[in-house]
Amino acid sequence: MATLVATPRSRALGFGLRHAREARGLGVRELARLAQVVAQDVSSWESGLRVPKLEQLGVLFGALRVAPPERARLVELARNAREPNWLERSMPGISPALSTYVEYERTATEMVNWEPLLVPGLLQAPGYAEAIMRAHRLPPRMVEREVAIRLRRREVLTRHDPLVLKLFLGEEALRRSIADPAAMAEQLRLLVRAAQPRTSSIRVVPANVGYHPGQAGHFVIFDFAHLPSVVHIEHLRGSAHLYDGDHVAAFRAAAETLSDLALSEQESLALIQGVITGLE
Structure with a gap:
């Protein structure tokens, strides 16, 4: 089943990823290179149109040095991204x-x-x-x-x-x-x-x-x-x-x-x- 795109949770996940990227001073292409994905994937994740897999999130967390509490919050958002409300x-x-x-x-x-x-x-x-x-x-x-x-x-x-x-x-x-x-x-x-x-x-x-x-x-x-x-x-x-x-x-x-x-x-x-x- 396809993941619902741009739900409130998927957008909140994207907001969190973008904030973490900007806090590290990285551009979209730089993060994509570190995570070994294409830049369009990063843009889609940050807009909430798509949701990264949990293993992809792990790679992003490492590249962005996301602290454990924020990791837990973002993982919860990713796991429940299908929920419409x-x-x-x-x-x-x-x-x-x-x-x-x-x-x-x-x-x-x-x-x-x-x-x-x-x-x-x-x-x-x-x-x-x-x-x-x-x-x-x-x-x-x-x-x-x-x-x-x-x-x-x-x-x-x-x-x-x-x-x-x-x-x-x-x-x-x-x-x-x-x-x-x-x-x-x-x-x-x-x-x-x-x-x-x-x-x-x-x-x-x-x-x-x-x-x-x-x-x-x-x-x-x-x-x-x-x-x-x-x-x-x-x-x-x-x-x-x-x-x-x-x-x-x-x-x-x-x-x-x-x-x-x-x-x-x-x-x-x-x-x-x-x-x-x-x-x-």
């Missing part, structure tokens, strides 16, 4: 779950994001992000690192070929006092600045629209130029990556419902500006 637990520090999510942001062409209660990390201002991190009781050094990661992630919206962001934001996310009034106003002003008609659509779903599928929780749909779409959802102790067609179709339908319920971009920005005025 993936529940991933968070780990201390910069977790593989976060690394995978950031890679989806970096490689996607379009991202549909529904956030009922919070401004998403991609658009969080420093003061807002710090308040969230402090609520998790993280030490100051880790808070600084997490905020820095958020700021770097935002580069996907301003690069030469920017990620197209379609953000649906629950009205409660605007009004919930996550941080002090000054930090909340800073956060909402950032949302206004981030809204760009061609690349970053920000629309608010009013609180009084009644029940809708989005009330089941946040989700993100990542679309890619040449790979299948992936849906990302989170819970308290980890995250899930959904890949099979039925799951993706259900979340697309939910996004269409949110689009029908949401204010227009102009109305949304006017509402955000009104909340800012109330904070100042």
